[in-house]
Amino acid sequence: MSATLCALILTVSALIRAVSGVLGGPTNVTLSSNNLNLVLRWKPPNGAPRGVIYTTEFKSTVASEYRKGCVNISAPECDLTSFNITEYGNYTGRVQVLLGAESSLWVESNHITPDKDTVIGPPEVSVLSNGQTLEVSMTDPKFSHSSLRNVFISASYNITYWKKGQKDKSKQIAVTQTRVILNDLEPNSEYCVQVHIQTSQKPNQSILSRIICESTTDEQSLWVETGIVLVIMVVALVLVVLVMRNWRNISQFLFPKEALPQHFKDPHALLAKPRSSVYLVSSKPVEEFNQVRVVAAEEGRLLEEAGSVCSRQPEGGEGDGDVEKLKEEQTAELLPVDLISS
Structure with missing residues (x-):
């Protein structure tokens, strides 16, 4: 039923437009302000065909004629902030729909005074824990014209x-x-903070900031943390002083100045012909040997007997001759044949 009714209304409006040759105007034309800007918004006309465009105008109460705003735009919005407006003026706007050679009637908006009707945005808020206290820092929202403190002195x-x-x-x-x-907070507890701006010119408050939660700490734990930080700083300072005083030894240890000989660094020098005229000559070694005679066990026994006889003879005695003779005989037995003949 509702679908049929909507179709009937669209059909009737299309027939009226065809008969009258006039486009339907925009709906819900509204002029609003946030942080002292000025924006005109509207909704397309019911049953508007594709390809429609819009033209906007505005004026203040001190002016008798409208001034051109946004012209031939397709979006249902026009920012009038850049058209030389003031925060203390009283403004109204209007919108017209265009489609080829056809145009709708102008539809006016509400009246608005920026400094009284603007919506102030939320402040930027940061919370920092400092022991058993919280430090709250706030920053004013940015305004399109002037600043918060210039327009709202008592903010x-x-x-x-x-x-x-x-x-x-x-x-x-x-x-x-x-x-x-x-x-006035309890230690080791979590607190939440929210801020808004209040002015005497505006009965309504600004938009609330986001909620920020932060925890407090104990004063004793704060001193402990501070002591730890100080100890770390002192140790770091001592290390820096020691390094600076012994930097020469440290640098020599880490970066020794001893360098390799140049001929070790240059690979071509290792393959080059040596400058010395002395060369190592590799030749077959010459064997050298002496003649060795192996003495039999019998001959060794005879030598021992000869020695024992010598030891029994008195010094300068008569047996000296016999001993000498025995030695000669034994020596003759030990000598090679070729030596005896010679």
């Missing part, structure tokens, strides 16, 4: 913080500075 930050899991017991403080220390 302040509304900080809401609570112990995680206990948002119903949250606390709030309002400050104007961009850095705040939260010191």
